[in-house]
Amino acid sequence: MSRPGAEAYHELKAALSASLPGERLIDDPLRTLAYGTDASFYRLVPRLVVRPESEAELRLTLAECRARGLPVTFRAAGTSLSGQAVTDSVLIQLGRGWRGHEILDEGRAIRLQPGVIGARANQLLAPYGRKIGPDPASIASCMVGGIAANNASGMCCGTAQNSYRTVRDLRVILADGTLLDTADPESVAAFRRSHTELLAGLERLAAETRGNAELAERIRHKYRLKNTTGYALNSLVDFSDGIEILKHLMIGSEGTLGCIAAITYDTVVDEPLKAAALAFFPDMAATCRATIALKRSPVSAVELMDRAALRSVEDEAGMPEVLRTLPEGAAALLIDVRGNDEAELQARLGEVQATLEGIRPLEPVGFTRDADTYALYWKIRKGLFPAVGAVRETGTTVIIEDVAFPIERLDEGVLALTDIFHRHGYAEAILFGHALEGNLHFVFPQGFERPGEVERYQALMDEVAQLVGVEYGGSLKAEHGTGRNMAPYVELEWGPEAYALMWEIKALFDPENLLNPEVILSRNPTLHLENLKPLPAAHAIVDKCIECGFCESVCPSRDLTLTPRQRIVITREVARLEALGAATGDDDAARLAALRADLGHAVDATCAVDGLCETRCPVGINTGDLVRDMRRRRLGHHAGLARRLGAHFDGVTRTARSTLRLAGAANRLLGDGVMGAISQGARRLSGERLPQWTPALPQAAPVRVLKRQADAEASRPRVVYLPSCATRMFGADRRDDGESRSVMEITLALLERAGFAVVIPERVDSLCCGMAFRSKGQFDEADHKGRELNRELLAASESGRHPILCDTSPCTLQMQEHLDDCLELQEPVAFAHDHLLPRLDVTPVGERVAVHVTCSSTRLGLGDKMVALARACAEEVVVPAEITCCGFAGDKGFSVPELNASALSGLAEQVAGCSAGYSNSRTCEIGLSRHGEIPYRSILSLLDRASRPG
Known part of the structure; x- marks a missing residue:
């Protein structure tokens, strides 16, 4: 197929711009590269990225592309591992406008648009005790569109609960723009009339396949295993009706036959009681015998890990000591058993134990119900892939492949596979996988820059393909999708007859081969060796990034500019x-200049440096650290100004309070509308350098309340109270009729009510934890303010004898990371939950309230405590879904207000009907009040309202 020229893409953009806004038609060098990168080790840069937000816009885009012969690729989260979500043509991103969902049949089914994250679907189903069947390891990041388009499975779903087996209905948009809704009889009837030839062709292929006994049996054999290599040919033997065949062919088609605009899943029971055991065996043969025996028992999952895999995690914190003492050749099974009630769980555990009696493990197998130990076992299993990524040589990638052997030959397959790796020089490869399905993942670092590396990789994959696909009759792709990486081997695995059948299917759906060409089917035998992604050394903080995209779902700028992965x-x-x-x-020089020109806004200014990315990153990268270091290098010449601000910090806070009083007076005189217009105009004239005024701007805080001494009564426990600089500046929301006090006043009242003697540090107005400086790259002054604060807190707490309460969660996190370990530093949620609740009588207020778990609370592991505290104080608590960091980020809510607005998009709808919202960061509460359209207050205000002395 000849490549379209640049003019065709310019024409396409011009045609689409009549219906789509310019910000959703992207062709600049920075964003096309960033948005076009997925989790695979391939790199193609799209010529145009289109972000349609409706089916109508998607159909229009397809029509305009087809009119110009331009190939298109659909993208959801981009966590795909095999190169199925990259293109050098038109990339269609399905994001913010594709997150619709509907619960059906009291949770027995759920309709989902492709932009819904898999974990969000399960969150919606949790009240019904149900979940979707597929459970890929990336479920907290990947989206339903990718789950269905790749027929992703996972650790527990096997082949019985994957998308193919649990799909009820689809809304599909085909290459010609036709929309089919298989749940709508009228849509189906119209499609039968308009696409008679397509349906007849599918039914003919199905009849011919069923009539070919040898081919039909081969297909049935292949799908006894996990198998995502090629198209779902089992649809041709499982169904005879064209609509049903089409519906099931779409599953696992990787965007090559059409776009899944919505899927309705039949859900499965989510058994609430769980137990797990980590069983160790002397060799792989014994491990596989145990697996085969367990196949017939009531287990939810059995995960196999070879000795190399266990060795890769044995030195990490919290790992069991036994991992270090295992003999060479040993292996482990993580056995998971679940039940709906105690009796069922115990019966299943007894059956599993009986199954293992004839197989000798290295030590007795004991199941645990303890939540922490259960989580540790799964942490071991889930940490295997990143363990390789974290120790690989800079400049190399991490390759994870997944194959499936017939389970009865699993031990032979494992040994043969291990031998291949060693013969080709991949001694560091590890093996693990979903043992019940014979599904093994092998992970190894791979470089492509040095001479001979590409050839070595090719030789390895050729031999693996021959071993698994031909000699063992297994699957070369069990659950990660065919993509580009395995497309050259599809015919080898399936044989010429089945492969020709797949090309016929492609021709029926997409005769012009415009939908994701070269994915699944390709005539290019070296496709998997082309367009390999470079991973050069860039910065020590991020060089270990494997570009998996797990970080993206929690990033506040994900819908505005870039995500952590894209910044890297x-x-x-x-x-x-x-x-x-x-x-x-x-060309490269021009590209570099263009990237540098856009770095400031996309990479730096719109990064909240909140660190949430680290909580999701498999190799523990905080991209905020990278951005802070960029700011340090860029702002080094401002160190003198930072020192002056730090030296006169009490003056800074006084000036801020004076400014708030002036702004309040002007607002009372002019009103919100005029004040907002003046602020926006001034901001534009300043080149976006002046801060944006917001109606949620609070009053000035009354610092006079801090002029108090510690209670001398020895019987009262003492607590050092450190109000953050934010609470020393920002008082109550002037529009909030329900709370007129500052956070400082509320905190002091609660401490008094709970019987604490309060100590205020000396020179409190001059103190700062340093975060305000560190977040801007002024590390030296941040460290100086930290040392200054450390001295004052040591004195106030009598060298750590008394706990220290800071009323702002982000500041507490900063102090815990940089101050002396002997200081017992507490933030509002932890202190209120652990120290105030036991000393107070609490009667929940009869209201519906919202809770915002700040990024720092998440990093401190306090999300559950925060919700529990709110539920102790209010009758109904709402925790808005998919609202992570608010994006206010200290002062960015004023300087980059679009970040705050984007991060909190949809908040107002979710908290409608709530009397108020509660959090634990005063600046965050400003942005939350603005975009949630209800007042947000300190969580201590809620406790104060609900409590009386104990």
């Missing part, structure tokens, strides 16, 4: 182009 992608590309130096051609 851009940083790497700049480093690569800079390293070329004089060798950089004109």
Whole structure:
């Protein structure tokens, strides 16, 4: 197929711009690279990224592309591992406008649009005791569109509960723009009339396949295993009606036959009681015998880990000591058993124990119900992939492949596979997987830059494909999708007859081969060795990034500019182009200049540096640290100003309070509308340098309440109270009729009510934890303010004898990371839950309230405590879904207000009907009040309202 020229893409953008806004038609060098990168080790940069937000816009995009012969690729989360979500043509991203959902049949089914994250679907189903069947390891990040399009499975769903087996209905948009809703009889009837030839062709292929006994039996055999290699040919033997065949062919088709605009799943029971055991065996043969025996028992999951896999995690914190003492050749099974009630769970555990009696493990197998131990076992299993990523050589990628052997030959397959790896020089490869299905993942670092590396990789994959696909009759792709990586081997695994059948299917759906060409089916035998992604050294903080995208779902700027993964992608590309130096051609030089021009806003200014990305990153990267270091390098010449601000910090806070009083007076005089217009105008004239005024701007805080001494009564426990600089500046929301006191006043009242003697540190107005400086890259002054604060807190707490309460969660996190370990630092949620609740009588207020768990609370592991505290104080508590960091980020709510607005998009709808919202960061509460359209207060205000002395 000849490649369209640049003019065709310019024409496409011009045609689409009549219906789609310009910000959703993207062709600049920075964002096309960033948005076009997925989790695979392939790199293609799209010429145009289109973000349709409705089916009508998607159909229009397909029509305009088809009119110009331009290939298109659909993308949801981009966590795909096999290269099925990259393109050098048109990339269609399905994001914010595709997150609709509907619970059906009291939870027995759920209708989901492709932009819904898998874990969100299960969150919606949790009240019904149900979940979707597929459970990929990336479920907290991947989206339903990708889950269905790849027929992703996971640890517990096997082949019985994957998308193919649990799909009830689909809304599908085909290459010609036709929309089919299989749940709508009228849509089906119209489709039968308009697409008679397509349906007849599918029914003919099904009849011919069923009539070919040898081929039909081969297909049935292949799908006894997990299998995502090629198209779902089992649809041709499982169904005879064209609509049903089409519906099931779409599952696992990776966007090559059409776009899944919505899927309705039949849900499965989510058994609430869980137990797990980590069983160790002397060798792989014994491990596989145990697996085969367990296949017939009532287990939910059996995860196999070889000795190399266990060794890769044995030195990590919290790992069981036994991992270090296992003999060479040993292996382990993580056995998971679940039940709906105690009797069922105990019966199943007894049956599993009886199954294992004839197989000798290295030590007795004991199941645990303890939540922490259960979580530790799964942490071991889930940590295997990142363990390889964390120790690989900079510049190499991590390859994870997944194959499936017939379970009765699993032990032979494992040994043969291990031998292949060693013969090709991949001694560091580890093996693990979903043993019940014979599904093994093998993970190894791979470089492509050095001479001979590509050839070595090719030789490895050729031999693996021959072993698994031919000699053992297994699957070369069990659950990760065919993609580009395995497309050259589809015919080898399936044989010429089945492969020809797949091409016929493709021709029926997409005769012009415009939907994701070269994915699943390709005539190019070296496709898997082309367009390999460079991973150059860029910065020590992020060089271990494997670009998996797990971080993206919690990033507040994900719908505005870039995600952590994308920031790293851009940083790497700049480093690569800079390293070329004089060798950089004109095109690369222009590209580098364009990237540098956009770095400031996309990479730096709109990053909240909240650290949530680290909580999801398999290799523990905090991309905020990268951005802070960029700011340090850029703002080094402002160190003198930072020192002056730090030295006169009490003056800074006084000036801020004076400014708030002036702003309040002007607002009372002019009103919200005029005040907002003046602020926006001034901001535009300043080149976006002046802060944006918001109607949620609070009153000035009354610091006079801090002029108090510690109670001398020895019987009262003492607590050191450190009000943050934010609460020393920002008082109550002037529009909030329900709370007129500052956080300081509320905190002091609660401490008094609970019987604490309060100590206020000396020179409190001058104190700062340093976060305000550190977040801007002024590390030296941040460290100086931290040391200054450390001295004062040591004195006030009598060297750690008394606990220290800071009323702002982000400041507490900063102090815990940088101050002396002897200081017992507490933030509002933990202190209220652990120390105030036991000393107070609490009667829940009869209201519906919202709770915002701040990014720092999440990083401190306090989300559950915060919700529990709110539920102790109010009759109904709402925790808005998919609202993570609010994006206010200290002062960015004023300087980059669009970040706060994007991060809190949809908040108002979720908290409608709530009397108020509660959090534990005063600046966050400003943005939350603005975009939630209800007042947000300190969580201590809620406890104060609900409590009386105990």
